[in-house]
Amino acid sequence: MLHRRTAESRQAPETIESARPATSAGPISRRTIVRGVAWSVPVTAATAATPLAAASVGSPTLRFVNGPYSVGGCGDLNDVTLAATTNGTSPAANTTVSVVLPSGLAWKDGFTGPRSFTTDPNGKVVLPAITASPNTTSAVSMGASMTGANANAPVTVTAQVGAKIYDVVSTGNPPATGIPLGSVAVGHGTFLNPDGSLVYFNTVAGQAIPLATNVTSGTTVLIGGTQSYSTYVSGGVARVQDVATGVTITAAGVPNGSTAVGHATFLAANGDLYYFNSATNSSVLVASGVSSAKVSLFNGTQPVLTFVAGGVARAYNATTGSYVTATGVPAGTTAVGHSTFLAPDGLLYYYRAATGTAIVVSSGVSSATTALYGGTDPYVTYVTTGIPAVYSVTNGTYQTATGVPADSVVVGHATYLAPDGRLVYYNAGANAPIVLDTGVTSAVVHLYGGTDPIATYTHRLVC
Structure with missing residues (x-):
C-alpha cells in the first residue's frame, strides 16, 4: 500500500548551519541564503497548483454508495442507493437521475427499460426493488446518469x-x-453438465459429487435397488464407477468412442454391442449390427440387455450368458425397455421369454418404456394416440393414466413429461396424477428398493 508523506515525515532542508557545529551569532553567509532559496521553490510550486485541485472538486459526482451487488435468481435486489453532488461535496437535491438495468434484471413490475428518479434533500436516491431472472448466471453492470456525471456498479x-x-x-x-x-438428467441422481462434466447428487450429504469430465454419454442405475453405479464414456474411454466408493474401472475391450446405453453396456460406432463384466475385467461382444439397446436389472442384479441387431429383436442375460430371439416381434423395431419393442407403425410389443411369445400391448404408440417393478414385474408405461396409459404384464391389466395431459412423453416408470413442461407421475393405486414440478426440461425415473419411484430432473424456473 502506498502512503502519503506527511509534513512531519519530510526531512528538514540541509543548511550549512545544520551541517556544522553551532557558533556565535553573526552575519548570514551567502551560501546559507542560496540553500534556503532552493528549499523554498517546491513550496511555491505546491501553492500554485491549488487552483487546479479546486477546479476538479467543483465537478458534479454520482456514485452507487452500497455496491457492488449480488442477487439470486428470482430474488429481489433491495435498497440500491445512489448519491449525487453538485461539486463533490454538496448534495445535489431535487436532481433527476436515470437508471439503466442490464440484461437479467428487471424492475419489480416486470419493466426492463430505463427509469428516472429524483434525489432527496440529501442528494440520494433509493431504488425500488429489482428482480433477477431465474435462469441466468452472469456478472453485469448497472448504470446511472445525471447531468454532468455517470456511475456504474457491478451486479452478480x-x-x-x-x-x-x-x-x-x-x-x-x-x-x-x-x-x-442447462444440464441434462441422464441417470439416477446424475446429470451431464454443459461443460461435459458428469455429476452425481448425493441427497443424504446434500452435495454434488463430480464423477468425470469430458463425458459424451452416461447413466447411473441402482444395483440391488440401492447402490448407485455409473456407466459412462469420458474422453472416448468407456468406464464404470461405484459412486459410493469412488472406485472407477476402465472397461477393457470396449472400443474408444462408444456410447453408454445402460448399466455396463456400450454401443460402438460400428454397431457392436458390448457388456463389461467388472468382476472379470473383461468385455463381452453381445452382438453386431445393433441399432438400439436398453438394459434392465432383473431382481435388481442381473443385467438383461434388450436390443435389435440386424433388424431382429433379441435379449441377452449377462449373468447366465443366454440369448433369446423375440419371436413374433417384426423386423426393424426399436428397443424401448425391458423386453419391449416399438415398431415403425406404432405397434408396441412385449416379448414373454417364459412362453416364447410376443404380445401387442397397444397401437398408435408414440413413446414407451418398461421397468421391472419389485425387480421382476414388468410394468409398461406408454402413450397411445396421445393418451397416457400403463400396463401390468404380470396381471394383464391396462389403465388409462387419468389426469395426465394428452400428448405427453414417457420419461420413466409411470412418469410423463407434458407438452407444457409439467412432470407428472401417475399413481395407479389412487387412479390420480401427481404433478412433480413445472418447467421441466429432462427427466429419468428409477425404482429405489425396486418399488419407490425417484425422479431425477432438470427444469427452468419461473419467478
Whole structure:
C-alpha cells in the first residue's frame, strides 16, 4: 500500500548551519541564503497548483454508495442507493437521475427499460426493488446518469438451482445444489453438465459429487435397488464407477468412442454391442449390427440387455450368458425397455421369454418404456394416440393414466413429461396424477428398493 508523506515525515532542508557545529551569532553567509532559496521553490510550486485541485472538486459526482451487488435468481435486489453532488461535496437535491438495468434484471413490475428518479434533500436516491431472472448466471453492470456525471456498479446474478430429485413415496423434493442450468438428467441422481462434466447428487450429504469430465454419454442405475453405479464414456474411454466408493474401472475391450446405453453396456460406432463384466475385467461382444439397446436389472442384479441387431429383436442375460430371439416381434423395431419393442407403425410389443411369445400391448404408440417393478414385474408405461396409459404384464391389466395431459412423453416408470413442461407421475393405486414440478426440461425415473419411484430432473424456473 502506498502512503502519503506527511509534513512531519519530510526531512528538514540541509543548511550549512545544520551541517556544522553551532557558533556565535553573526552575519548570514551567502551560501546559507542560496540553500534556503532552493528549499523554498517546491513550496511555491505546491501553492500554485491549488487552483487546479479546486477546479476538479467543483465537478458534479454520482456514485452507487452500497455496491457492488449480488442477487439470486428470482430474488429481489433491495435498497440500491445512489448519491449525487453538485461539486463533490454538496448534495445535489431535487436532481433527476436515470437508471439503466442490464440484461437479467428487471424492475419489480416486470419493466426492463430505463427509469428516472429524483434525489432527496440529501442528494440520494433509493431504488425500488429489482428482480433477477431465474435462469441466468452472469456478472453485469448497472448504470446511472445525471447531468454532468455517470456511475456504474457491478451486479452478480446467481441462477437458481436448475435440477432436483423427487421421491414419490416420501414426497421429498430436494434441489440438486451445484448442478448448473442447462444440464441434462441422464441417470439416477446424475446429470451431464454443459461443460461435459458428469455429476452425481448425493441427497443424504446434500452435495454434488463430480464423477468425470469430458463425458459424451452416461447413466447411473441402482444395483440391488440401492447402490448407485455409473456407466459412462469420458474422453472416448468407456468406464464404470461405484459412486459410493469412488472406485472407477476402465472397461477393457470396449472400443474408444462408444456410447453408454445402460448399466455396463456400450454401443460402438460400428454397431457392436458390448457388456463389461467388472468382476472379470473383461468385455463381452453381445452382438453386431445393433441399432438400439436398453438394459434392465432383473431382481435388481442381473443385467438383461434388450436390443435389435440386424433388424431382429433379441435379449441377452449377462449373468447366465443366454440369448433369446423375440419371436413374433417384426423386423426393424426399436428397443424401448425391458423386453419391449416399438415398431415403425406404432405397434408396441412385449416379448414373454417364459412362453416364447410376443404380445401387442397397444397401437398408435408414440413413446414407451418398461421397468421391472419389485425387480421382476414388468410394468409398461406408454402413450397411445396421445393418451397416457400403463400396463401390468404380470396381471394383464391396462389403465388409462387419468389426469395426465394428452400428448405427453414417457420419461420413466409411470412418469410423463407434458407438452407444457409439467412432470407428472401417475399413481395407479389412487387412479390420480401427481404433478412433480413445472418447467421441466429432462427427466429419468428409477425404482429405489425396486418399488419407490425417484425422479431425477432438470427444469427452468419461473419467478
